[in-house]
Amino acid sequence: MRRLVTTFALLPSLLFTSVAQAQELVFGFGHADFLSEQADDGAYLSADYLGTRDWRLLGFDAGLGVTAQVHETGDIFLGGGLQAQRDLGQRWFIEASVMPGAFFEGEKANDLGSTFEIRSLVGIGRELRGGRRLTLAFTHISNASIGDQNPGLNAINLRLHVPLRHRARN
Structure with a gap:
């Protein structure tokens, strides 16, 4: 667990070098379910x-983002890609993302079939006071069957969105 906390503490400095131009940071805690019987x-x-969502895509406000996940078993996923959100009204919103990246298993039993994996996310959230927001999200990591095997990984997590600059409410 100490390795998990140490690695997580270093992630912001490694991944978020242009913080001043970001729209928000999102911190999450969840439970991962590897879809292999031997996995932990x-x-x-x-x-x-x-980043700033300054594109419109299928009714969503979209932009780019990066993600990092560190599992208690030492598994790490680092990715980047498209992220989007859509306002549902009365402070509710949905979020989605597709972020290809690299998965490094901490234990051989947690091998997902290749280093290249794609994380997809869908969640529902609510804006809190002060501009912070909370979401409940479901994620799936898979190599889309391009690897030797494709057991996949499903997860559920609670995410806190922290704005880095003031957002105007609609």
Whole structure:
């Protein structure tokens, strides 16, 4: 667990070098379920850097982002790609992302079939006072069957969105 906390503490400095231009940081805690019987399920921490969403895509406000997940077993996922959100009204919103990246297993039993993996996320959230927001999100990590095997990883997590600059409310 100490390795997990140490690695997580270093992630912001490694991944978020252009913080001044970001829209928000997102910190999460969740439970991962490896879809292989031999794998070790468990807790994980995540950190996302979500850039300004200045594109419209299928009714969503979209932009780029990066993510990092560190599992209690030492597994690490680092990725980057498209992230999007859509306002549902009355402080509710949905979020989604697709972020290809690299998965490094901490234990051989947690091998997902290749280093290249894609994390997809969908969540529902609520804006809190002070601009912070809270989401409940579901994620899936898979190599889309391009690897030797593709057991996949499903997870559920609670995410705290922290704005890095003031956002105007609609």
